Amino acid sequence: MFLKFYGLKEQPFGVTPDPRYLYLSPAHREALASLFYGIEVGRGFLALIAKPGMGKTTLLFHLLEKFRNSAKTAFLFQTQCTSREFMRFLLAELGYDTGDHDFVKMHEEFNKHLLREARAGNRFIVVVDEAQNLDPSVLETIRLLSDFETPKAKLLQIVLAGQPELADKLASRNMAQLRQRISLVSGLKPLSIEDTRNYIQHRLKVAGYEGGNLFTPQALADTAEFTEGIPRNINNFCFNAMSLACAMRQTTIDAAIVREVISDLDISQYVTEHRPADRSVARLAAGGEEIRSDYEWTAPRPVETLAGVSGTQSEAAAGLLARKKAKGESLTPAEARAFLEQITRSLKGGQS
Numbered sequence: 634m635f636l637k638f639y640g641l642k643e644q645p646f647g648v649t650p651d652p653r654y655l656y657l658s659p660a661h662r663e664a665l666a667s668l669f670y671g672i673e674v675g676r677g678f679l680a681l682i683a684k685p686g687m688g689k690t691t692l693l694f695h696l697l698e699k700f701r702n703s704a705k706t707a708f709l710f711q712t713q714c715t716s717r718e719f720m721r722f723l724l725a726e727l728g729y730d731t732g733d734h735d736f737v738k739m740h741e742e743f744n745k746h747l748l749r750e751a752r753a754g755n756r757f758i759v760v761v762d763e764a765q766n767l768d769p770s771v772l773e774t775i776r777l778l779s780d781f782e783t784p785k786a787k788l789l790q791i792v793l794a795g796q797p798e799l800a801d802k803l804a805s806r807n808m809a810q811l812r813q814r815i816s817l818v819s820g821l822k823p824l825s826i827e828d829t830r831n832y833i834q835h836r837l838k839v840a841g842y843e844g845g846n847l848f849t850p851q852a853l854a855d856t857a858e859f860t861e862g863i864p865r866n867i868n869n870f871c872f873n874a875m876s877l878a879c880a881m882r883q884t885t886i887d888a889a890i891v892r893e894v895i896s897d898l899d900i901s902q903y904v905t906e907h908r909p910a911d912r913s914v915a916r917l918a919a920g921g922e923e924i925r926s927d928y929e930w931t932a933p934r935p936v937e938t939l940a941g942v943s944g945t946q947s948e949a950a951a952g953l954l955a956r957k958k959a960k961g962e963s964l965t966p967a968e969a970r971a972f973l974e975q976i977t978r979s980l981k982g983g984q985s
Contacts, residue, residue, distance in 0.1 A: 635879035639847075645840035646868040646875075650691040652698055654839055656832040656864075661692060664819035668696050668792060672758060676816040677779055677787040680803070681794040683821035686865030689794050692821075693760050696792075704756035705746075712766040716774040723759065747781050751788045758790045765795035769807060776811045823862030826854060832864065833871060844884065847875075851888040859895050870894060 636644065645654070657665065664681060671679040683689050690710075697706045707726040714722065720739040724731045729746060731739060750757050761767070761775065781788045793799065793815070803812045824832055830853055837847060848856060856874070860866035873894045878886045 635875050638879045639842060639875065639884070640844065641837075642841035644872075645836040645842065646872040648868065650688075650694055652691060652695040654836050655688070655691050655695050656828075656835045658822075658824055658828045658832070660820070660822040661688065664821055665692055665696060667817055667819045669699060671817040672696075672700065672756065672790045672792075675787045675790065677790065678811075678815040679790070679792045680799070680815050680818045681792060681820070682797060682800050682818065684823075684863070685796055686863040687821040687823070688864045689821065690762055693762060693792065693794055697758065697760065700756060700758060704758050705750045706758045706760070708760045708762065710762040712761065712763045712771075714771065715768070716771050719771050719774060743778070744781055747788050756790060757788060758792070760792045760794065762794045763796075764793040765798035765802065767802075769802070772802070772808065772811055776814065779814060824857070824864065824867070825862065826857040829853065829857040829860070829862060829867060832867060836868075836871075847886055848891075849885060849887045852886050852891045855888060855891045855895070859891075859898075870898070873897065 636642070647654075655661070668679055668681065681689055681693070693708070697708060700706060705727065707723055709719075709722055709726060711718075711722050717736045717739070720736060720743065721731045724739060724743060727746065729742065731742075734742065747757055759778070764772075767775075775791060775793075778789060779787065779791060802808060803815070830848075833847065833853075852874075856867070856870055860870050874886045874890055877894060878884070878890050881890070883890070
């Protein structure tokens, strides 16, 4: 919707882990270098642990891209499975036929292919994402895979990536053997305000943006605080902020727009008194003021109308936008949000 308005070639704040958009903060660069080095020197087991939304998957895709021409690679994310299902997923990801083989047969099949790649001089890399969901029995299966080795080198490099719960599992007493085999552990930290600015600029540049600074300094500071430096949060926030600014015909996102987006993304307004929300997401970035001081149920706000126009009269809403534009005026945040909602409603009606 706003691509033409901002002169973009594609959506800069999408929800897929596209390696082209990877921004290497100091922590991300260090983690990538550590994983790359661990694979290069054949350390066997490596781990990447970070909170949700920190960009683990994007970083891992970027890592595998570096070995695209020199290694056989598999990327697994189906982690709620049995050991037999895991082996089937692994062989299928590698392009091997699993047929109706039992677990032992699949294990032998994997070993055969592993030796074949080793004789050809290729590395063999398996990345398991969302590994915190793996059952202990499946983790034990993965540990046994690492037994494939020669007297001089490991034949298989395994990267376990997951949320902090993965560290909890690895720290348990019954995971001692697996934990001892993990030679390198990397983590990711939230982005600083400066890194948040660079992250936003990087993604805009990749998407073809050639304008000036999109956020004012205060808007950027508020954005960084509200999103807590988590890339996935930043993507979602920037998409909403750009959509609202586009509806208001503003090429720069200021503190007023940011405050409006913060209010719109405040999940606590939908939380019942029986399930309290995380207060950190209900905090206004500017000044740290709480949006709401209690957790009582509050009915969702009704959609604002444009100067008394009902929510279904999108033609009248468009007319209001035209009159504002003719006078050189911008829509207020409330008017812009209602305008966007009416456009959405109109589009849905056209699809029915």
